[in-house]
Amino acid sequence: MNTRRQEYDIERMFDDETGADRADTSTSMLSGDAAAYQRDLERIRQGARTVVRREQISDAQFPAFMAGIQEGIEAPERSYRGVWAFVSLASAALIVAISTFAVIRGGTPDATATVVEEVTTEIEGATVHWETSEDGGATVWVDLAEGDLW
Amino acid sequence: MVRMGYVRMAVVCILVAGWTGHADEDEGVAISMFAVQASMEGRETKQFDRALAPVREALADLEEYDTFHLVRRQQGLARFDDETRILINERYTLIITPLGEDTRGRIRLRARIEEQIRREDSIVKRIALDVTSNVAPGRPLKLCGLRLDEGELVVVVAASRHSGNPTRPTSRPQPPRVTFR
Numbered sequence: 601m602n603t604r605r606q607e608y609d610i611e612r613m614f615d616d617e618t619g620a621d622r623a624d625t626s627t628s629m630l631s632g633d634a635a636a637y638q639r640d641l642e643r644i645r646q647g648a649r650t651v652v653r654r655e656q657i658s659d660a661q662f663p664a665f666m667a668g669i670q671e672g673i674e675a676p677e678r679s680y681r682g683v684w685a686f687v688s689l690a691s692a693a694l695i696v697a698i699s700t701f702a703v704i705r706g707g708t709p710d711a712t713a714t715v716v717e718e719v720t721t722e723i724e725g726a727t728v729h730w731e732t733s734e735d736g737g738a739t740v741w742v743d744l745a746e747g748d749l750w
Numbered sequence: 751m752v753r754m755g756y757v758r759m760a761v762v763c764i765l766v767a768g769w770t771g772h773a774d775e776d777e778g779v780a781i782s783m784f785a786v787q788a789s790m791e792g793r794e795t796k797q798f799d800r801a802l803a804p805v806r807e808a809l810a811d812l813e814e815y816d817t818f819h820l821v822r823r824q825q826g827l828a829r830f831d832d833e834t835r836i837l838i839n840e841r842y843t844l845i846i847t848p849l850g851e852d853t854r855g856r857i858r859l860r861a862r863i864e865e866q867i868r869r870e871d872s873i874v875k876r877i878a879l880d881v882t883s884n885v886a887p888g889r890p891l892k893l894c895g896l897r898l899d900e901g902e903l904v905v906v907v908a909a910s911r912h913s914g915n916p917t918r919p920t921s922r923p924q925p926p927r928v929t930f931r
Contacts, residue, residue, distance in 0.1 A: 712854060714889040722876040730881075733811050735889065740881050742895035 602633050610634055614641045714738040778829040779848040779857050782908040785822040785838040788815035788894070789901030805906045808890050812904065821898070827912055841865060842878070842896065844905060849882075856884040857909040863893060885909040 602610070610630065630638050657665050713736040719728045725745025733739050784805045793816040798806050801820045809818050821839060828834040828846050836844040847860040865878040878896050885891050887910045896903040 712856070712886045712889070714856070714883060714886045714891055716881060716883040716891075717858075718880075718882045720880045721878060722880075723878055728879070733808070733889075733892065735808060735811060736886065737808060737889040737891060738883060738885075739812070739892040739894060740879065742879050742893075744895065744897065 602637055606634060607637060610637050611641065614638060712736065716740060778827045778912050779859070780825070780910050780912040781828050781834065781836075781846055782825045783823070783836055783844060783846075784820065784906040785842070785844070786904040786906065787819045787821050787898050787901045788812065788904045789817045790815050791817045793817060805890065808892060808906055809904065812892070812894065814894075815902070815904070817901070818904070819901075821903075838863075838903070838905070839898075841867065842898075842903060844907075846907070848909070851911060852884055854886070855911065856886045857911060859883055859885050859891070859907070859909055861891065861893065861905075861907055863896065863903075863905065865896070887911075 713732055715732075716730040716738050719730055719740050721728050721742055723742065723744060727743045728741065729743075730738055730740040782804075784802065786802065786805075786809065788809070796810060796816045796818070798809065798818045799820045801823065802809060802818055809815075822837070824836050826834070828848050830848045830850065832847065834846045836846065838844055843864045843866070845862040845864055847862075849858040849860055851857055860880070860882045862877050862881070863879040864875055866873050866875040868874075879893055881891070881893065883891055885907070888908075890906050890908040893905040893907070894902065
């Protein structure tokens with residue numbers, strides 16, 4: 601399969617354009633996909649030559665024709681800078697809005713819950729443990745041994 | 751040399767700004783304590799003393815009990831790194847020591863329940879429960895399970911930061927120590 605660059609080179613050679621970097625190549629030396637592409641170009645040329653009715657630009661149409669070309673040349677290239685600027689600003693505003701919402705809303709209930717770091721007891725045989733309450737607080741339990749006589 | 755001076759100054763400023771501990775002698779922690787005798791008596795609905803209204807919701811979470819009687823209620827200001835003793839009854843004493851404040855506004859608190867009994871010719875004490883926790887505002891700490899008469903002791907502790915007067919003079923006499931009676 602020809603690359604676009606290869607096709608461009610073949611088209612230039614076919615149109616008899618010469619270039620120093622292509623002096624070592626001619627259409628007669630093409631093979632494979634390149635030769636097939638060259639045959640397509642030849643077929644198109646033959647077809648163009650056998651067109652029964654050819655459109656021509658008359659002398660009266662020529663000024664309008666040139667005016668159209670000039671208008672196309674002078675037409676400013678469409679710029680998308682404004683669109684990209686708007687998209688960038690909108691993205692930045694969206695990020696700021698989301699961040700502000702997250703800050704104002706505050707942390708999740710887990711982030712502001714009461715947390716126990718350490719719990720111990722001097723009661724022999726007793727066990728201690730803690731758990732998070734439904735209200736976000738913490739409940740510490742001491743389970744006394746049966747033999748505790750205090 | 752001049753740049754190193756600015757660097758050292760910046761490091762000092764960062765260290766000072768990052769310190770989240772207490773820096774004001776006039777500031778402390780507002781403590782609210784409810785000591786409750788809780789028991790399970792097989793009621794259909796839980797029963798609370800009227801005076802327990804502020805902590806009713808916190809106590810209602812305890813499924814092990816259905817009856818709650820107020821033993822002692824106390825509120826006051828405790829200063830950082832100072833022990834504040836709150837007498838619950840002749841057997842138990844709550845000892846509160848605020849240790850600091852974290853970046854989320856929670857008070858790092860050490861709460862101990864000291865238990866004492868009178869033996870033949872002496873009083874014997876032990877720390878029945880020693881808890882170090884980060885207490886969030888509005889999220890109380892509950893200490894449960896110790897024996898109290900026919901039920902069990904439940905201590906509900908709430909803590910929040912108390913700021914001093916922002917227009918205070920830079921030098922002043924040492925404020926009196928606050929104690930619970």
